[in-house]
Amino acid sequence: MKITDVVNRVDTQEKIRGAAQYIEDIPFDNLHYARTLRSTLPKGKILKVAYPRGFPGITVVDAGDILARNEVSMVTTDMPIFADGEVNYVGEAIALIVGRDKDEIIAFMKGIEVTYDPGTPLFTCDDAEENLFTRRHYSKGDLASLEGLEVFEGRYRTPYQEQLYMEKQGVVAEVKEGVVEIFGSMQCPYYVVNALKNALDYPEEKIRVVQTVTGGAFGGKEDYPSIMACQTALAALKIKAPVQLVYDRREDIQFTTKRHPSDITIKSYYREGRIEGMKIDVGIDAGPYLGLSDVVLQRAILTMTGAYGVPHLEVSGTVYKTNNIFNGAFRGFGGPQSLFALESHMSQLAARLGVDPLDFREKHFVHQGELTSTGGRFHEEIHLEEMTRILKEMSGYPHLARDGRGRLVGYGVAVVPHGGGFTGDGEAEHIKAVVKLRKDTEQFIHILVSNVEMGQGALTALSKIVASALDVPMERIIYKNPDTRLVPDSGPTAASRTTMVVGRLLYDAALKMKDALEEREEVVVTEHYHQPAYLAWDQENLRGNAYLSYSWAALLARVEVDPVTLEVTCTDIHGVYDVGLPIDEKMLLGQVHGGVIQGLGYGMMETMDSKEGLIQHNSFSSYAVPTTEDIPAIHTRWLINPYIEGPFGAKAAGELTLVGVAPAIATAVADALGREIYEIPVLPEKLLKVVKS
């Protein structure tokens, strides 16, 4: 087959028919259930946990059952598997209560009494010493030389966002012949392996992690499954039976990782309609443990100048430690926060200067060959002017109709990048991806990677790449959910890297296999990741090429605002995307539509408040995400710009489609109302305050 052939996704049939088995559907002999005993305090010492008597079927698994280390290893190791003597957020796991009968577990849990010595929790991000996790900084040019220029400063805030995958978090742990086996809904099987190695002090041979059909993840199943795997592994080892831990929806919404709330200040120094310098300060709330937050912060600050070349820069960022919920990965990974702030700022300054927001952006666009904000070079072709031209053409810009039949009409734009793959030299230094292709004696070709299908289409995309590279029908490709006993570590399913990085390794492997394709015996080809020689990164000082490559999107949103109720309707999103060569248009449209909808929820309606460290919007009825009635007409065009390192020229796509949507919509609402907006979501309740002020 050819990469241009139209295919259907290989996993849709079994999902639509209901045949797919999610972790909760899979039978295990003698399966025990676990429920988490959670802290009810945001901070305190645990003085005593009194358990009721008379429950022979119940086992408690807690910090006393730790085998090697009470650490969930994920970049850092600061989070305990079970609270040991102290709690640091509401919902922190104190123990797993394990039994065969769920009603008995509930009855047991009603009788538990935890006595605390309450501490003083921190809920806000201020600069008190005990409130800081990490600080990062980089600069470019000489911002001080711009003293005396005109300045415009804005402070932007973004909220929590919940991934709201359809399938809740869930794992089963089982011990078989001394091997700890984890089955579950996850993005990164080898993260789980590594967390278990650290927690149990087991060699890799004694650990097996199998991804089960995963009903959505969006980053929420990047780090979190490691916590559940460590807990259930200890439980399974203790009771010598398989243990299932599947969260309730409310539990999942309230106590698993969210998108980091942010507070970003941008101060622009400008002259003759051009920004000469920016001073940027980014703060994100990590919750009580660092986890992935420093990595999120890095992407946030490295994305801060977006699609623009700014000669003089001072960018700093802080990860704050609080006793709010523990935050983690979510599609965009720091980008949505930065780009909301930056794109709002650009439109605000354009409006203040009385110039067209797209023309204003165009003046600042980066170009091939120029230096990035961290002193790396843009190696690839960049076609932002052309993308803007297409955007204008498809939307009729600038002659945009203002007639809303009684409603206020507004337009907003955003032009955004997304850096593909891990930040800096993460791919080469930390991930070191390995992939294998195996041709069996029946002439089937097996894709052996640790990347997962989580609804985004990885099974189809990678199969299509291999089939096209080999010019064989897709039916000859076999790609199963990864089992770490069978597949090498090709890295996590995150950072929009699967098609671009892993797909390329598979493409190379396929080319090597091509000559051996008709041989009778088994053939195995292994490929290792190598960073292109033209890229360099200094992690200590954040200097060099922050990303392998950049994907780009230019968006225009049209909104209507009811002048009385201030309800916002987003009627249209026009988007032009440069994702290199779209290797499958249908699947990419799926990413665009999903990204637009998730970004629209983030920008317009998804509200999540925390009170004393407890998430208030904890159910489908209070945490409102868009339904089909809220979805605008989505107009999509591609700019074809093949990326030399990508398979068939493909670049990152998954996160790009989300990151620019909220600022496009928010600036459109600002345009409709003739006011500036500094906070999302643009709820009517908040607009009422904006209009009244």
Next chain:
Amino acid sequence: MTLEHIRPESLHDLLKAMDTADYTLFAGGTDLMIRKRQWQGASRRFEEPIAFINQLKELRGIEDLGDHYRIGALTTQEEMATSGILPDYLRDPYHQMATLAIRNIATVGGNIINAASVGDSLPLLMALDAEVVLESLAGERTLPVTELIIDKYRTRRKSNEILTRVMIPKEDFTGYYYKKLGQRKASILSKLSIILLYRKKETLEDLRIAVGAVNDKPVRLPAAEKTLLATGDLAGYLKSLSEAFESADDKRSTKEYRETVSLALIKQELEKLFS
């Protein structure tokens, strides 16, 4: 002694059972299944035995009895929304409730007895001066919806009574305004709802206004409506309404928004009517 869940074949059997013990009546179950939720796979949190009532066909159906509509308590929201008998002002609010799948099972009686502050049928029924019929083994009694509802989740129904039907007086309204506001466009609980019904021929002859999801119980001010009709004093009416509001900030909206926007919307509609 633990009682068994029952599924009586007739209303009489049900009333007999209810006379001897407390049962949780289970109609469509769309409120109950959520209120009694429990860890998936464990037993739901029903403290009392359940009496399933959906099979009682005699409690279902919409009839036009000349001067009023008679609605069986087990009539579904979707039957209301798509009825060929009922006028639009009655169908529209039901049509905007929940989603088709829920409307197909959720009942008229359940929405009333549940008495949620966000129950969308309550402002409508209060504006229409609807009455409910409650029946026990001892007999029937009739109560205006306004009296039945005490406040959030509380009604004057006694534990041995079942709501059998709703009686809605027929009025020749010439127009209505219904607005439901939620956190999104569909499939969402109200953060505010307004029903305004009127009869305007040469002059404005009748006018009813009810506001839902602001207070614990929908707000309707019949005396202020009469004054408004007689005097045309919009400001006076809006002031009474504003004084009656006792909203609070919650997960769905704010006090400021609910009160400001409901007054603004009603003012806008009244200005059209009185112009």
